[in-house]
Amino acid sequence: MHFINLDSGWLLADYFEHKLTPIDHAIVSGIFNDASSALSAARVSAQIPAFMQCLPVPHQDTDLLTGKLIAGHISEAHELLQQARLNGAGYIYIATHLLQPAMYQIGQLWQQTQISVAQKHLATAIVQNELAYLYSLADFSPPNGKRALFACVEGNLHSIGIRMVADSFELAGWQVQQLGANLPITALLSQISAWQPELVGLSVSQAQHLDTLRRTIAAIHGEFGEHRPQIMIGGLCTNALSEMWRTLKADSWSPSADLAQIETI
Ligand code: B12
Structure with a gap:
């Protein structure tokens, strides 16, 4: 498994995969990921890092939502999520295909110092409120006893x-x-x-x-x-x-x- 995007970085990741215990390898790989993100941040903004590739495909309005969260436009963010609901999206779809990728984008923007810590916290608070709202409207299956x-x-x-x-x-x-x-x-x-x-x-x-x-x-x-x-x-x-x-x-x-x-x- 390769963890970094640098041209010859995979050789280094492979080397450690065979030299270290799996846990130590994971820790080293995490450091590689950080280094890779930091190095590529200057030249890449919209690129999806390898570790995100098994994740839910972002909804088409994700960029728009990210902008509203960062700006603290609460009612506009709410309206956008409402629209997704009216178009048939349920709680889990909105959570994983809109809110989750928006938070990932916010993480990248924060790492690239394009947004402040305060903006990251603001977005987090809005997302938590929206999750509570969406949860209150969600459909629950009958209890399965587990x-x-x-x-x-x-x-x-x-x-x-x-x-x-x-x-x-x-x-x-x-x-x-x-x-x-x-x-x-x-x-x-x-x-x-x-x-x-x-x-x-x-x-x-x-x-x-x-x-x-x-x-x-x-x-x-x-x-x-x-x-x-x-x-x-x-x-x-x-x-x-x-x-x-x-x-x-x-x-x-x-x-x-x-x-x-x-x-x-
Ligand atoms: C918001 C945020 C914070 C908030 C969290 C507030 C809160 N109440 O949750 C605060 C400000 C506390 C925070 C702190 C820090 N953060 Co932070 N944070 C984020 C941010 C922007 C969003 C996190 C989030 O909500 N993501 C959305 C959720 C839905 O995604 P998720 O967690 O991946 O969960 C999904 C799956 O992973 C999976 N899943 C998750 N858990 C489980 C469990 C089970 C059982 C299963 C099956 C599945 C599953 O399902 C979920 C839903 O689909 C991320 C960026 C990012 N990429 O996530 C950075 C991020 C995670 N943080 C980062 C860092 C560096 C930090 C700090 C070290 C910063 C600092 N110097 O203080 C601290 C560390 C705090 C700590 N000790 O944990 C880095 C980590 C980098 C790395 N490679 O390790 C990230 C990636 C930012 C970045 N660089 O892009 N952070």
């Missing part, structure tokens, strides 16, 4: 993606608890013990979170043994490492909320 618990691993503050994944399970009839960002391992174990979910979904965004993810999964195995819940992982950095879940001893992985629940049935 429970799923979701959280970001300790240290990961990126909570929008896991919220979308949790919502996709809830809309499909699962009973869901979504514990958001930065959940300590001990708190996760206690909640699994108290609530006994069939499935636990864990989210990581940066390669730096992978070691915590590995420790979290090991703790679940250690605490619950063969009575443990199924473990599903996902999040931005796992999308460059599609086989990582096997190495980490998870049971499954999915690149996005529109696929996660379908793949779990």
Whole structure:
């Protein structure tokens, strides 16, 4: 698997793939990704990085939405999403094909210092409000009697993606608890013990979170043994490492909320 776009960069990535353990390789690859993005930022703005290629295809109005989010044009962003709804798009489609790619664009613009930290936070807040609004209008399937618990691993503050994944399970009839960002391992174990979910979904965004993810999964195995819940992982950095879940001893992985629940049935 190649992680960087520089002309001869893949040679370096291959070299490390064979020299390092999978987790160390993932961390090094994350650093390569950062370096690659930073180097190409000056000459590339609209190019889609390799790690985004397994993700939902952006809706045609994504650029427009990104502009409205950055500018803080709340009602115009809302109107654009409303229009998508009126055209038949549901919660998960809007979340993954409009809001998610808009947030990815915002991440790139922030990294290229084309927008401020304040604009990134403003966009995040608007997206969270819109998700709550869209959720309130969503159609729920009848209960299927199964429970799923979701959280970001300790240290990961990126909570929008896991919220979308949790919502996709809830809309499909699962009973869901979504514990958001930065959940300590001990708190996760206690909640699994108290609530006994069939499935636990864990989210990581940066390669730096992978070691915590590995420790979290090991703790679940250690605490619950063969009575443990199924473990599903996902999040931005796992999308460059599609086989990582096997190495980490998870049971499954999915690149996005529109696929996660379908793949779990
Ligand atoms: C908003 C944002 C923040 C906010 C988050 C607020 C919040 N409440 O979530 C704040 C300001 C806290 C933040 C902080 C930081 N951020 Co930030 N952030 C972002 C940004 C712009 C959007 C994140 C987002 O919401 N994406 C949209 C969601 C929907 O996408 P997603 O998370 O990938 O989720 C989907 C899939 O991955 C999958 N999925 C996710 N989880 C799971 C779990 C399971 C079980 C499954 C099956 C699937 C799944 O399904 C989801 C829905 O389809 C991203 C850019 C980006 N590309 O994402 C940067 C980004 C992730 N951040 C970045 C960085 C560097 C940071 C900071 C280090 C910045 C700093 N110096 O402080 C800190 C680190 C904080 C930490 N310890 O985690 C970098 C990471 C670069 C890298 N290669 O590691 C990014 C990529 C920005 C960039 N350069 O483009 N950030």
